Amino acid sequence: MKRLALIAATILTATALSIAPASAHATLQSSNPAENAVLDAAPDAVTLTFNQNVQSNFATVTVVGSDQSQWAASEPVVDGSTVTVDLDGLGAAGEYTIGYRVVSADGHPITGSIPFQLTQGTPTPPATDLDFTNEALPPAPQPEEDNGFPLWPIGAVVAVVGAAGVLFALRKRTP
Incomplete structure (x- = not known):
């Protein structure tokens, strides 16, 4: 006995002891323009779609040309798992990079970059009133409250x- x-x-x-809360961080599922896309015309906006919601107050998206010009024309707009930033055209033909930093719902930052190419550029000056440089990124936030009692x-x-x-x-x- x-x-x-x-x-x-x-x-x-x-x-x-094996009971533990599951935690998975958001990951990028798709982007428009897609990674390594070759475009004939500049898109009106950049859209990033993640596999789960991201926090709206910490999203940063940049669109940088090969000459280091910034082309994002608005603050990022977060709608659940989708982040969108408007563009006001792009510059000369060449390589462009979308840089992003978002914070998943569980408080973990997710960063990455997506290169694409523009084959026919336009001589539009870059947006200069917005500063989306990496130096201006906010520090990784700490979750304000726990997602539940352990x-x-x-x-x-x-x-x-x-x-x-x-x-x-x-x-x-x-x-």
Whole structure:
């Protein structure tokens, strides 16, 4: 009987300690323009789509030409898992890079870059009233509140109480 009690206590403890909240960070699913796209005309906007919602107050998107000119014409707009920034044309034909930094719903920053090529440029001056340089990026935010009470303390209490109950039920009663 003691062996059965020990096995039961071990199973309860292992189960309680294995309970942990799942956490997965957002990842980029698609972009428009797509990575390494070759475009004949400048798009009106850049759209990034992530696999889960991102925080709206920490999104940064840049569109930089090969001459280091900035071409984003608006602040990024976040709608759930989609981030959009308007463009006011692009400059000369050549290589462009979309740079992004967003914060997933769980508070983790996600950064990346997406190169694309423009084959027919226009001599439009870059947007100069917005500053989307990497130096101006906000620091990675710390989550203000937890996404819920961790389950492991509850599981530990359940395991201890369960093990004590099993041991109490199996102890030899003395007259």
